[in-house]
Amino acid sequence: MKKLLKSIAIVGLVCASFTSVNVMAEKEAMAAPAGPTLYERIGGEVVSRAIVEDIWTNHSNNPIVKGRFLYSDAVTVKERVFEIFAMATGGDVKYTGMDLAERHSNMNISEMEFNAAVDDIMAALTKNNVAQQEQNEVLAILWSVRPAIVNSFMTTDALTK
Ligand code: HEM
Numbered sequence: 001m002k003k004l005l006k007s008i009a010i011v012g013l014v015c016a017s018f019t020s021v022n023v024m025a026e027k028e029a030m031a032a033p034a035g036p037t038l039y040e041r042i043g044g045e046v047v048s049r050a051i052v053e054d055i056w057t058n059h060s061n062n063p064i065v066k067g068r069f070l071y072s073d074a075v076t077v078k079e080r081v082f083e084i085f086a087m088a089t090g091g092d093v094k095y096t097g098m099d100l101a102e103r104h105s106n107m108n109i110s111e112m113e114f115n116a117a118v119d120d121i122m123a124a125l126t127k128n129n130v131a132q133q134e135q136n137e138v139l140a141i142l143w144s145v146r147p148a149i150v151n152s153f154m155t156t157d158a159l160t161k
Pocket residue numbers: 064065068069071072073077080081084096097098099100103104107109113114115117118142145149
C-alpha cells in the first residue's frame with residue numbers, strides 16, 4: 001500500500017511538473033516578441049531613408065506625379081514620408097505630419113496618380129534589395145491607405161460613368 005501511494009505521488013509530481021512546464025512554455029510563447037518588425041527586416045533607418053530618397057527621385061522623374069511636387073520643400077516632405085514609412089512598418093518612430101486623408105483631401109488625386117506613386121515606391125524597394133515578402137507587406141499597407149489618398153470622384157468607376 002505504501003509503495004502504491006509512493007508511485008501515485010511520483011506520477012502526480014511528474015504530471016504536475018509537466019503541466020507547469022507546458023503552462024510556462026505557453027506563457028513564454030505569448031510574451032515572446034513576434035520576431036523582427038517589417039521595418040527591421042527592410043533594414044531599419046539607413047535603408048528606409050535610402051528608400052525615401054529613391055521614392056523622391058522616382059516621383060520627380062515620373063510624368064504622372066512630378067507636377068504635384070514642383071513647389072515642395074523636399075527636405076521636409078522626405079522627413080514626413082520617412083516618419084510615416086517607419087511608423088507604418090513597425091519602427092519606433094513618431095509621425096509628426098498631418099492626417100493623411102486631411103492632407104490629400106483637396107488635391108483631387110486620381111487612381112492613376114495613386115498607382116503611379118505606388119509603382120515609384122515599389123521600384124524604390126527593389127532598388128534597395130527589399131525581398132518579395134517584405135514588398136508584399138508594404139504593398140498591403142499602401143493599399144490600405146488608398147481610400148485616404150484617392151478622391152472618390154477620381155476613381156475609374158466615377159470617371160467613366
Ligand atoms: C501612396 C500613398 C501616399 C502616402 C503614404 C503619402 C504620404 C504623404 C505624406 C506623409 C505627406 C506629408 C504630410 C505632411 O506634410 O503633413 C504627403 C504630402 C503630399 N502628398 Fe502624399 N502620399 C501618398 C500618395 C500621394 C499621391 C498619389 C500624390 C499625388 C500624386 C500625393 C501628393 C502629395 C502632395 C502634393 C503632398 C504635399 C507636399 C508638400 O507639402 O509640398 N501623395 N504625402
